[in-house]
Amino acid sequence: NAGVTQTPKFQVLKTGQSMTLQCAQDMNHEYMSWYRQDPGMGLRLIHYSVGAGITDQGEVPNGYNVSRSTTEDFPLRLLSAAPSQTSVYFCASSFDRGQETQYFGPGTRLLVL
Amino acid sequence: SQKIEQNSEALNIQEGKTATLTCNYTNYSPAYLQWYRQDPGRGPVFLLLIRENEKEKRKERLKVTFDTTLKQSLFHITASQPADSATYLCALDERDNYGQNFVFGPGTRLSVLP
Numbered sequence: 001n002a003g004v005t006q007t008p009k010f011q012v013l014k015t016g017q018s019m020t021l022q023c024a025q026d027m028n029h030e031y032m033s034w035y036r037q038d039p040g041m042g043l044r045l046i047h048y049s050v051g052a053g054i055t056d057q058g059e060v061p062n063g064y065n066v067s068r069s070t071t072e073d074f075p076l077r078l079l080s081a082a083p084s085q086t087s088v089y090f091c092a093s094s095f096d097r098g099q100e101t102q103y104f105g106p107g108t109r110l111l112v113l
Numbered sequence: 114s115q116k117i118e119q120n121s122e123a124l125n126i127q128e129g130k131t132a133t134l135t136c137n138y139t140n141y142s143p144a145y146l147q148w149y150r151q152d153p154g155r156g157p158v159f160l161l162l163i164r165e166n167e168k169e170k171r172k173e174r175l176k177v178t179f180d181t182t183l184k185q186s187l188f189h190i191t192a193s194q195p196a197d198s199a200t201y202l203c204a205l206d207e208r209d210n211y212g213q214n215f216v217f218g219p220g221t222r223l224s225v226l227p
Binding site: 033035040042043044045048090101102103104106 | 117158159162202204214215217218220
């Protein structure tokens with residue numbers, strides 16, 4: 001099993017550009033989530049999904065969209081990048097929402113100029 | 114407002130000593146609390162979970178305690194080694210009508226000096 005994979009590892013965007021951060025897992029996990037990690041702030045939940053076709057907002061959803069068309073994939077879209085979205089983004093998955101252990105991907109480092 | 118705090122941003126200890134990291138929370142009533150390890154440039158890795166009805170949990174050199182009255186968890190690494198140097202995150206569950214999500218503390222960066 002590859003676990004949770006994320007692409008790209010690093011991306012530089014200009015303000016106003018859009019992009020999609022990819023996340024995939026091969027563990028047949030129902031629950032997937034996106035976090036951003038900023039210095040001194042901890043991991044903050046952006047969006048999550050409890051299964052294919054079902055998504056919901058987390059703590060900091062503004063400026064981000066998600067969709068879940070398959071169990072394996074959970075892409076995060078930045079519609080119009082802003083410098084405030086400079087961060088490290090982590091995707092995580094678990095068997096279901098009640099499962100205690102989350103498995104994290106390696107992260108995508110995003111710089112918005 | 115709801116908050117999770119971890120005792121300090123950074124902690125330096127000598128190899129062989131016991132490292133103690135603190136996680137305090139306010140305005141939550143978690144069913145359980147987790148500890149993760151995060152190395153630079155990598156995602157967090159799950160270490161231990163302790164439930165609200167458990168006082169203590171151990172795994173090899175790791176020990177976690179959970180005091181729901183004090184709203185505090187302590188994470189101990191005994192006989193610490195330089196390889197234990199990493200950032201340690203605590204996380205607790207936040208429940209709503211549809212299930213639960215996880216809320217993370219800011220982390221403590223531990224450095225074990227040889």
